[in-house]
Amino acid sequence: MTLEDDLASAAATGNTAGVEDLLRKGADVNGVNKYGRTPLQVMMMGSTAVARLLLTRGSRPNVADRSTGTTPLHDAAREGFLDTVKILLEFSANPVAVDNSNCQPVDLARERGYGDVVAFLESL
Amino acid sequence: MAQGASFPYEQVAEIGGGAYGTVYKARDVESGKFVALKSVRVQTDQDGLPISTVREVALLKRLEQFDHPNVVRLMDVCAIQRTDQETKVTLVFEHVDQDLKTYLEKAPVPGLPPDRIKDLMRQLLCGLGFLHSNRVMHRDLKPENILVTSQGQVKLADFGLARIYSCHMALTPVVVTLWYRPPEVLLRSSYATPVDIWSTGCIFAEMFRRKPLFCGESEADQLGKIFEVIGLPSEEEWPKDVTISRKHFPPLFPRPITDFVPEMDEQGAELMLEMLTFDPLKRISALNALEHEYLKEEETPDTERESVAVP
Ligand SMILES: Nc1ncnc2c1ncn2[C@@H]1O[C@H](COP(=O)(O)OP(=O)(O)OP(=O)(O)O)[C@@H](O)[C@H]1O
């Protein structure tokens, strides 16, 4: 296990203190784990604390999944986490990124019926 | 069970490592959605999978047919034969991107509104009641295993697997949290579905307190912390078949639960005590808890209902 593996796991479990600790130990906020993903790509989407921490430390917001083209904003929108959507945008996530199915984040939110996320993304 | 050939899931991160294997966050590359993968290695012989594994998987699949709103969906079960002696069984669950721990932490000060807590408790008990009436106990209920969707819907994860796991692996020692464990487990007495109600009582308290109720550092310490609140049980109540003696603990009287959980109404306190009852046979059941005065649905017009609203 590398520090980046641990960082990705801490982000994925919403363990803010763990993320903080691993960054302090020198884990690369844009490094990938053994599955080729950055911590922001795999973070627990409902954890606004982890999202903000990673982004504040320079995590690149627009890294797309190598298999599906999905960005973190797509995931946050598809899962309906408006608060995380807002944080990602605050740190310059691309609101009109398209995944490999040619969908934008707003399309995924609409498909799942998350009216608040749709309204917000459409208001940009 | 599906065979290995088309396995459309790509692991993206490890999210759990229990005694039996690893839990992954993965992506279903066809739908683009996340899933949770749990694998267990089972010994196989010429007859294939052991009957106990087949039964447990069948039970999980039967539960799945009820489509219960408060348990995570089991989407797929894959068996991949590794060697002549070993098969890897992978359970594919719907992934929910928030747990109760995170949900509680992100609630603005002073914490969740009482109505939100009541709604969470109702959903939690509803999921548990469903599992228990199908004779499935969770055994490891804690805020990390209780998932909450962005719409405030509670979904229990990580249930019903205990038996598959414990049957087939040499259990490696792992550090597991003691904080939600009931006295009968700490005392290594026999236990059943009431274990989950104890854990639910602890979690109920934590929703108000925003920190755990009993943070023991060892099994004896955990029991000591419990007795500081509920008092030392009587000699008659102490289970007969256990090694830890009652004399080991100071003679404490119960203290009002509201000393530890402020801002809770009387009915809430009453239900909490019924859940944090030492004797598992006297502890309230999930279904009875749902009928408790504290949780009874008030007659509110539909428009005022906010059962799945986010705080
Ligand atoms: N369906 C799911 N969706 C999202 N997260 C999940 C899901 N299932 C499990 N998890 C998360 O993964 C973590 C680890 O899973 P699980 O509890 O099954 O592993 P474990 O190895 O048994 O760990 P523990 O013994 O601490 O419970 C859980 O605490 C939970 O936060």
Ligand SMILES: [Mg+2]
């Ligand atoms: Mg577990």
